[in-house]
Amino acid sequence: MSSILTNNGAMVTLQTLKSINKNLATTQNEISTGKSVATAKDNAAVWAISKVMESDVKGFKGIQDSLSLGQSTVAVARQAAETVTDLLTEIKGKVVASQEENVDRDKIQTDIAALRSQIDAVTKAAQFNGLNLLSNTETAVAAPGSNQISVLSSLDRSGSGVASSEIDVTKADLGVGAATDGTTAGGTAATAIPSLAAGGTSAFMTVVPANVTYGTTYNIESMAGTAVAAGDQVSYVVRQGDTAASVASEMVNRLNFVAAREGADVTFSISDTDPAIINVTNNTDAAITGIAAGDVNRTTGGTAGGGLNLLEEFDVTSAEGAAAALAGIEGLIQTSIDAGAAFGSVQGRLEIQQDFISGLTDALRSGIGTMVDADMEEASARLQALQVQQQLGIQALSIANQAPQSILSLFR
Template identity: 55%
Template sequence: MSSILTNNSAMVALQTLRSINKNLAMTQSQISTGKTVGSAKDNAAVWAISKVMEADVKGFQSISDSLSLGESTVAVAQNAAETISDLLTDIKGKIVNAQESNVDRNKIQDDINVLRDQITAVAGAAQFNGLNLLSNRENTADTGTVQVLSSLDRASDGTVGISYIDVSKNDLGLEVADYSAGTATAAGSGGSISGALDAASAVALTGAATAPTQTLVIDTVAAGTAVQVNITGAAGTVGAAFNDATRDVSYVARDGDSQADVANALADAFNARVSAAIDDGTLAATSTIAAAVTVAGTGVATITFTGETGTGNNFSLQAVETVGVSQGGGLEDLAGIDVTTDAGAESALGDIEGLIQTAIDAAADFGSVRGRIETQSEFISNLTDSLKSGIGALVDADMEAASARLQALQVQQQLGVQALSIANSAPQTILSLFRG
């Protein structure tokens, strides 16, 4: 049945053409934007996921900048520490030359002073953007470690955490610790130390058939707290050979130090004094005098001091704790090197080995952290690329398919227009029924 009021064919053709035009507009939008999901109305779930991932990409790009800054800072410190190590090695050569009695030790000392000044200059200049990792002399907490932002960690529940790479400072300054700035605490007062040597008076290690021992326990650590072990002995005894008159067996804790760090520093200083006494013949090479460290699972460190066997080989030890001390530099012993005398030249030879090791350890620490930062930086770069690829897989348009679909829709549009034209002309045939 034909009707001049309702043209069903035209309505069908019009609906088809509208659908074709809608798909054509969508395809043209995908081609122009390059995205199948350009807004939340296209696919709300995929759009939301892509936006979260895009936010993470932006965050990782900022982290990459942070890692680059951190790597540059550590690289400066590493290079400076290696330079200082080389300069200390040069000083060692000068000290070795000073062991001869027929050399101009004053001239050698002048050369050492020049190298020492150069070390000070290098340590002072080893800063990047105002941060010097070769200086750590503050008594406040959280100054001995620098945190480099390294990652954003998104949990399954959507919460985001932050990860850091900790960079510990390694002080290579020459400043001398100022004990006068601190306040000595009473022995046995329950401070940072305990054990037999934390007593009101010196504790004797009396030579006997069995080597005697005494202990010092490092219970807690606070920056600016100094622990000094005084060594005394009567004239003619082994104690007199290395009486402590210059605070050589002492250590000032820095921020970031553990109980083990303090205990090992004290033990190393004590053993160095013993080695020097053995080298100059004051103590026999078979001497049992030594200090050893053990660390409990809780972190508490115990130093066990062992004495000498044999009657008359007596000496005494006493630990003194001082709070509020102004720390010296990590190479403070370099300031006391003086090769103008026989005793000074001989003592300097032992001291320089420890100083060189300090600089080497610092350079190694910085090198290790720098390698970790480089690895993390490369990982973040690859992760960012992967996230971008994932976002693209979710929202990017398949341009080949879109191009083919565009051509097909353009043909369909033309056919739809033609079909609508035919449908609209159908009522015209009704006029022929009324012509005579």
């Protein structure tokens, strides 16, 4: 049945042409934007995932900046620590030279003082953006970790949310500033040693972890029993980040320094069984009087000095002073080497993390592109096919619209 009111062929053709035009518009949009999923209406699930990943990429870009800043800061500290190590090595050479009798010790002492001043200049200048990792002289008792800085290193996404990861950098202290001993009584720090046999060794002092807080001062007021002059005080003020073992190590260095300076034939060392216990060994052929418990005590309220402040006591103008400097320099060099090694290790870790974050960011961007980017080859082929279909559709619609004209022949 033919009808001049209803053209079914034209309606079918028109619907087909509308569908072709819609697909053509979608393809043209993909080509113009470069994305197959440009908005949430294109594919809500894929769009949501891509936006989360894009936010992570933005976050990782900030992390790369943080790692770059941290790496630069640590690099400055490492370079300074290595320079200080070289300067201390030069001082050691001067100290060794001062052991000879036929040398001008006054001039050697002048050279040592100049090198000590250079160490002070290096440590003070070793800052990046105002942060100096070679300065650990906070003056307040703080929670553990106060001698550390944290460098933002990663974002960890899980089902419960996002958490940040950090790389901790522990400060060192290679300054030469003097310490101020505490004045408030804090208790004894040793058990009396009545006597030491020839060649005998005995526990001398135990560092208690509970007392390793900033400003606690370990004092040895007199070591007359070990042939060290009475009243010749040896002390160490605890700084942030110290442990019982590190305090004991610092005390051993200072005790051996004073013993050598005073000509006492005794040696102080760390116990083989506990790194917080200090032993004293009698190196003479006869027994000597021990150390009174009251001569070894603790005080509080002190101010920590620089980690190399023992340099201030180096005086090689006498044979005894030269011997003391030789006994003390090794510990200072080791302190500087440990600092440089620690900074080098952290710098290497920061570089590895930075490379990883860079690669991870590239992988995330690639993943996002895989989900939302348009396949331009496919889009191009589809565009041409749809354009041909559109032209054919227009032709078919024209033919369908001409069909009712055939009815006119019935009325001729």
